[in-house]
Amino acid sequence: MTRDPAASGPPPEEAGGVLTIDLGALVANWKSLAAKAPGAACAAVVKADAYGTGIDRTVPALARAGCRTFFVAHLSEGARARAAAHDADIYVLNGLLPRTGQAYVRDRLRPVLGSAQEIAEWAAFTAAEGVRIEAAVHVDTGMNRLGLSVPEAIATGEAGLRGCPVNLLMSHFVSAEEPENPINARQLDAFAAVRRAFPSFQGSLANSSGVFLGASAHHDLLRPGYALYGGNPQPGAANPMLPVIGLEGRILQLRWVEDGDTVGYNATWTARGSRRIAVISVGYADGFPRAASASDGRHGADAMVGGVRCPFAGRVSMDLIAVDVTEAPRDLGRGDPVSLMDPAISVDHVASSAGMSGYEVLTSLGRRYARRYVD
Structure with a gap:
């Protein structure tokens, strides 16, 4: 029997279950989300093996559709995304682990820098190696996980990053799926204040649910994840996404x-x-x-x-x-x-x-x- 070239895993007749991933629906969801913010670019979050759907297949499909920026969590995911999208910008969300600079150079990956220590290490590494790979700086506007605090980021300002190749400022919503939650407004205000300290940087704040919070959440780059794969970004309302x-x-x-x-x-x-x-x-x-x-x-x-x-x-x-x-x-x-x-x-x-x-x-x-x- 000839195997379907679009299949992977055990043969269907030998498997207990068949998992179907609709790449057409995935691409349609990406385009639908991009259309919500016509003034912004739309990236794709493909961490966790593209939310279980397979980086090796989903990234090329999205790249063919026009997606030029991808976000992963780990270097190993970044390497797989790079193999699948040779010309894309690929950011590693979990930041710069010590002495991993060469891996970023090897696969042309961009670290998301979440502390003054990471910023200093990236600046020193890129200067010593004579390379310019632009990174992102992560600012914590309320999640209290990774990132510079808002006061720390504002005090650093654009001048404080001179010599460190950075082109993107980003943060992450805490409860964007709850539009009435007051923390959304606080995060929008905090991120706007930080952006004023970095006037030439691009900004990225909106995750899947954040795309639906309106223009003040969109900035320059959307970062949808869950909604791409058919998850409902608006719990309690009809799901606007196609099932994948x-x-x-x-x-x-x-x-x-x-x-x-x-x-x-x-x-x-x-x-x-x-x-x-x-x-x-x-x-x-x-x-x-x-x-x-x-x-x-x-x-x-x-x-x-x-x-x-x-x-x-x-x-x-x-x-x-x-x-x-x-x-x-x-x-x-x-x-x-x-x-x-x-x-x-x-x-x-x-x-x-x-x-x-x-x-x-x-x-x-x-x-x-x-x-x-x-x-």
Whole structure:
């Protein structure tokens, strides 16, 4: 059999599940977000293996669509992004670890400098090596993780960075997905004040949800991540993004359980009447959250089976999920697909059923799936 060149992982006929990544939807989401701020450029955050979708495939698709700037978390991710986008600007969000300058030069990566010590080390390194790779400076406007404090940044000013190649000033929203949260206004004001101390630098503040906070959040460069991959950047409202992820598990066995029978570990789910159960070859070892389990007192996640929404039955185990398919078509058989994520069952639904964030679900997608890329 000839393998599909757009596939990766084990062959679909040998895999317990098939993960489909729609590169066309990914690109459409990027274009949609870019259109929200026509005066700004739109980057793409591709850390965590492009949120589980695969840097090696998503970065080239976005680059072909016109994306010229990418953000990763680690140097190793930067190297993979560089191999996939030879001419792009690639920033490493986690900053400059000691004595890693040569790695930035080797792969033409740009560090995001988050402290006076990092700034000094980058300035000394680039001067000693005679190289000019422009970096970004990260200012903490409220997250209290990485970055210069606002007073520290203003006191440094543009003059304080003379001799250190920097072209971008950036910060990160704390609660952009909550438009009414007053911390958004405080961060907007703080970042505007910092930018006045760096009049020739470009600015970047808006993450996925920040894109929807309006022009005051846009600045020169948008940095969407989660929304690119189909996650809802506006919780509580209709999702404006196209779904990118599809996940199917395969039926290993169909069985009937009778009224009062239990299913799964610790007997947490009890059949109410005679129920037909499909056992699916996907589990938490594949990155599907165990917390999406169902019990007598909790609904858990759902699956789409033959066009019918069917509830989970019992706990998600390491390699298996049981689904109550009593209401699904009766012509199901061993090996048939069951949809665990699709346009009807979004990554946000799975996350909500597990008490998690969609970011966790996406970035946990396992390597045992057959991966299928479509455009």
